[in-house]
Ligand code: FAD
């Protein structure tokens with residue numbers, strides 16, 4: 001095997017929290033052939049494995065005593081098209097925002113609201129990335145990959161992925177046992193702009209609404225994101241640490257009596273989705289700092305690394321936040337970030 005395997009490799013530059021930890025083995029693979037070679041290697045077959053993208057949704061809390069595999073690639077192709085639609089295929093290692101730019105440049109609509117989400121194409125289906133009124137599942141067609149235990153090549157169509165809010169089958173039945181190698185999306189050649197998200201309204205109202213393009217949406221979404229979320233290159237973070245909880249509508253009515261300014265959106269099964277950031281802010285925790293970690297001053301859903309925080313420190317801090325929210329509101333927050 002002529003793939004370079006690094007030992008006791010620092011992952012500090014490979015996670016957006018900027019946690020200093022190491023992997024026993026680390027490898028970058030550039031093709032599916034290299035990936036298969038690696039996975040069939042008798043030495044690595046029984047080793048614990050972690051597939052790493054951009055490390056923007058991961059909190060490392062300990063030394064990774066196994067093999068970290070990072071796929072590197074920049075292949076984006078148009079594989080089919082007609083007058084109305086185009087099917088785009090992208091390799092797992094492609095940077096997500098590069099794919100957005102590829103599509104926006106060609107006026108292929110559907111992912112412009114997902115501009116500037118950090119990370120890779122291969123990770124996007126894992127939690128069905130979403131932002132500013134759009135979710136991956138709305139443009140998703142299929143993906144390909146390989147199971148880690150028996151190296152079975154599999155294709156998943158959209159219906160097979162069990163997509164939900166920040167969820168998919170890759171977080172349950174296939175968790176830690178599937179490497180996504182390719183994703184295909186169906187985008188529109190006659191884009192209909194999706195401008196309903198509250199944060200987009202002000203910037204859009206400043207422009208001529210009749211002449212907006214998906215390029216404008218990409219620019220606006222990028223500006224809104226830069227103004228709200230801390231730059232992980234400066235202050236380590238992984239975006240929203242928790243998911244927005246869906247609570248029973250009776251519970252929402254009770255909360256509303258106590259906190260008239262709480263807002264909620266009806267979701268499925270008589271549930272109401274509320275803002276986790278709002279709960280954290282109401283608990284007086286926005287801007288709270290403990291040691292090297294804390295809640296960001298501008299956004300209550302973002303836990304940050306102020307310097308040399310250890311993963312365990314951030315893990316303990318998020319537990320402390322969860323306990324306070326559970327005691328104050330009787331609501332159990334669920335982590336969005338993958339804690340390793
Ligand atoms: P990683 O963090 O490397 O991995 C995440 C998980 O996916 C891990 O379990 C990993 O093992 C698995 N994985 C990665 N690649 C593969 C693969 N090829 N095959 C199988 N498993 C794989 N998310 C949103 O949905 N919306 C947002 O608006 C958003 N904003 C963010 C803003 C900031 C500042 C940050 C830091 C993060 C944000 N995120 C957001 C979270 C994150 O960007 C996404 O979850 C992204 O898809 C993670 O991609 P990644 O390549 O960094 O994945």
Ligand code: EPU
Nearest residue numbers: 131132133239240242243244275277278281298299300301
């Ligand atoms: N809010 C507060 N305090 C804050 C921030 C927000 O009370 O400090 C309340 C406000 O009422 C605001 C509402 O929360 O109107 C929603 O805030 P925002 O628009 O920032 O969205 P969010 O629910 O905090 C979600 C996603 C983000 C995504 C944005 C935009 C989750 C867990 N997070 O955040 O995704 O970018 O919407 O669509 O669903 C991520 O997943 O990492 C992520 C950043």
